[in-house]
Amino acid sequence: MDRWIGKVAIVTGASSGIGATAVKALANAGMIVIGLARRAERIQELKQDVSPEVANRIHAHRCDVTSEQSVVDAFAAVDRQFGGVDVLLNNAGVSKLTCTLLTPGNGADLRTVMDTNVMGLVLCSREAFQSMKRRSVDGHIVNINSILGHKYVAFPNLNIYSASKYAVTAITETLRNDLRNEGTRVKVTSISPGIVRTEMVPEGDQFADTPMLEADDVVGAILYALGTPPHVQVHEVIIKPVGEMV
Numbered sequence: 001m002d003r004w005i006g007k008v009a010i011v012t013g014a015s016s017g018i019g020a021t022a023v024k025a026l027a028n029a030g031m032i033v034i035g036l037a038r039r040a041e042r043i044q045e046l047k048q049d050v051s052p053e054v055a056n057r058i059h060a061h062r063c064d065v066t067s068e069q070s071v072v073d074a075f076a077a078v079d080r081q082f083g084g085v086d087v088l089l090n091n092a093g094v095s096k097l098t099c100t101l102l103t104p105g106n107g108a109d110l111r112t113v114m115d116t117n118v119m120g121l122v123l124c125s126r127e128a129f130q131s132m133k134r135r136s137v138d139g140h141i142v143n144i145n146s147i148l149g150h151k152y153v154a155f156p157n158l159n160i161y162s163a164s165k166y167a168v169t170a171i172t173e174t175l176r177n178d179l180r181n182e183g184t185r186v187k188v189t190s191i192s193p194g195i196v197r198t199e200m201v202p203e204g205d206q207f208a209d210t211p212m213l214e215a216d217d218v219v220g221a222i223l224y225a226l227g228t229p230p231h232v233q234v235h236e237v238i239i240k241p242v243g244e245m246v
């Protein structure tokens with residue numbers, strides 16, 4: 001990770017779960033980290049968990065990744081205040097376990113999932129790349145995908161979530177091709193976890209006996225991918241807890 005010391009990382013969905021853990025880990029590794037989320041105040045609170053020196057490298061910016069203007073404004077603010085972005089962690093994501101694909105009136109929920117998990121990731125990648133290109137930076141885009149982006153699993157009410165993650169699998173490879181065609185050495189990595197113990201997973205009996213990863217396990221994979229030498233590109237990491245059925 002030494003080559004990223006003093007460089008700038010943007011983490012989307014930084015207010016809880018994997019994103020919040022990643023903010024602290026990247027700042028601990030010496031990066032300047034700007035966390036994006038709608039609940040920006042929760043990103044500020046992360047500073048209490050690290051030393052004062054590391055806390056100085058953590059910054060919060062309110063951003064709704066479903067709004068193109070909000071994304072453009074956030075990346076412009078990072079360009080102005082920090083010079084630009086070197087690493088993007090596309091982590092913001094939602095599931096809406098309230099309906100099936102056939103439930104009447106489900107349009108708003110389904111659109112929220114696609115706008116967050118798919119369009120949010122695409123728009124943030126575009127803005128990050130433009131910042132890297134302007135400054136001739138060989139940066140790194142890391143997409144938090146899911147095992148459900150590689151295999152359909154019949155969990156109840158997952159509706160369009162799995163399709164949104166299959167889209168992330170395809171978008172990662174499309175980005176890789178676009179980045180190569182642009183003549184850059186910007187890397188893109190997909191990290192696909194099984195179930196992770198975060199606020200996204202409903203509490204209760206349904207998952208009582210299910211083995212789960214912790215956010216730290218996923219962040220370990222992020223640090224591994226970022227820590228590879230400039231000529232090495234980790235394409236895809238699938239991580240599951242031992243004993244997981246799917």
Ligand SMILES: NC(=O)c1ccc[n+]([C@@H]2O[C@H](COP(=O)([O-])OP(=O)(O)OC[C@H]3O[C@@H](n4cnc5c(N)ncnc54)[C@H](OP(=O)(O)O)[C@@H]3O)[C@@H](O)[C@H]2O)c1
Pocket residue numbers: 012013014015016017018019036037038039040063064065066091092093094116144145146147192193194195196197198199200201
């Ligand atoms: N937990 C799992 O089992 C699991 C498994 C595989 C993959 N994943 C993926 O891991 C990623 C992180 O999820 P998590 O498990 O850490 O869940 P989480 O604790 O619920 O965190 C989700 C994060 O996404 C942010 N977010 C949601 N909508 C947003 C929006 N419109 N604009 C900006 N930020 C938004 C939330 O922030 P605000 O609400 O403050 O905006 C929050 O910080 C997601 O992409 C998820 O699909 C999770």
